[in-house]
Amino acid sequence: MHDVLDPDSDRGRVYQSLVRHPHQSAGELAARTGLAEAAVRAVLDELAAEDGVVTTDPGSAGAVWEAVPPTQLVEALLRRDDALRTALRRTGAELERLYRSARRDSTHYGALEVVEDLARVLAISRQLQQTARHQLRSIDVPPYSGTPDFYLAQEALQRERMAAGVTYRAIYPGSAFDDPIAWPNMARMIEAGEQARTLDDPPLKLSLRDDDLAVVTLAADERPGVVSLVIRPSSLLQGLSNVFESLWRLAVPVSAAGIGTQIDARDRQILSLMASGATDDAIARHLGVGRRTVVRRVSALLAGLGATTRFQAGVQAARRGWL
CATH class of the missing domain: 1.10.10.10 (Winged helix-like DNA-binding domain superfamily/Winged helix DNA-binding domain)
Structure with a gap:
């Protein structure tokens, strides 16, 4: 807000x-x-x-x-920020406790199962999608442990599940635009209907099926490969759900519109001036056009970039190499 x-x-x-x-x-x-x-x-x-x-x-x-009144609004924003920081710290502390506990005794916490076999880790990822009823939420960050064939099969399954009415919401790292595995997959899934956002340096790799199952995937500590923590209904699962929603609000929307396209010189000038903090009036004076023309172009650029603010537009334009 x-x-x-x-x-x-x-x-x-x-x-x-x-x-x-x-x-x-x-x-x-x-x-x-x-x-x-x-x-x-x-x-x-x-x-x-x-x-x-x-x-x-x-x-x-x-x-x-x-x-x-503005003072009332600002106080409400500050209270929400404080509540968000408190929730993130609380969930992070709980995750850290369980992370360490799981490595000492996997039966210590009844809602938690530690899965170390790679084949089962990948099978759980597929099962999450196959059994989702309403939505699948994910934070998609390295490590990537599947083969190219696995990711092609995953895309086919995601299209099938979206066609059946399951909503997909995904948060990707900003570096995904440069990743040879993540970026092509992200672009295709967005065009197929996935709701996607990016966030610099997301804190964990997470998948959430509806409100009843979560999987956190981590790099193994003492060997190559990954470990998955399967979390069933519990306060930890609710905490992870809250973390995802908090990060979703902070992340920058990615739009399928304009993916892989270029822009003309004037729009590039407008984006550059926006990124520098120029107002619509200043942009209009600089380019020698009317303010309404600038307002229309800015609105079109925001829509094409899937952004709601000029800051988000600047981030998206820079990531696409437009600036």
Whole structure:
């Protein structure tokens, strides 16, 4: 939600317009921000759900909106950040305890099973997908232990499961764009319907089936290969689920739109100026075009890059070699 404080994000434009001009309708906000009215309504619904704005007539086409006081909003953001850090520290400490405990006695924690055989590790990965009912969430980081044929079979199974209605959400490391195994797989799966995001240096390799099974895969300590920790319903499983959702909110969306494509010189200039912190007005003056033209191009670039903020757009553009 931090982008509500970014004056160059859509949410930031809408919120700060309400700060300056109270009691505005969606149509009035669209005129002030240069955004489409449908986009403004979507932003208002999001901000209302997050207690950033309020209205006295929800659901009405003529509803008038008001901003929550900025100090109240900032305090709420700080409380959420504190809660996130506390949850991450608590889960990390629990993982560390169980990690060390599992290496002394695999029966010490009833919800945990240690799997060291590579063939079974790969079989568990496949079984997770085959038995998922609603969704499969994953953090996909090295080590990669399968053969090329295994990954091709995994792609086929994922397409089959997505066609059956199972939602896939995956977090990849930023380095995945340069990985000869991860990047081609990521691009194909996104185009097939996977929801993907990237995060610099994710903390662990994790798969979550619905809300009832998790697998953490680690490099083996005293030999080549990997070890998997299979976690069944428990406070640890809930903690891992919370960690995934927290990291998902922090990660940068990756869009299938524009994968492998190039952009023209003007869009490259716009992206470079955005990355340097220039406002729409400054970009328009620099390029000698109208502000509305810049607003339209920025919106199109954000959509094409799967980004919701200029910072995310800059990260995505740099990773694709556009800057």
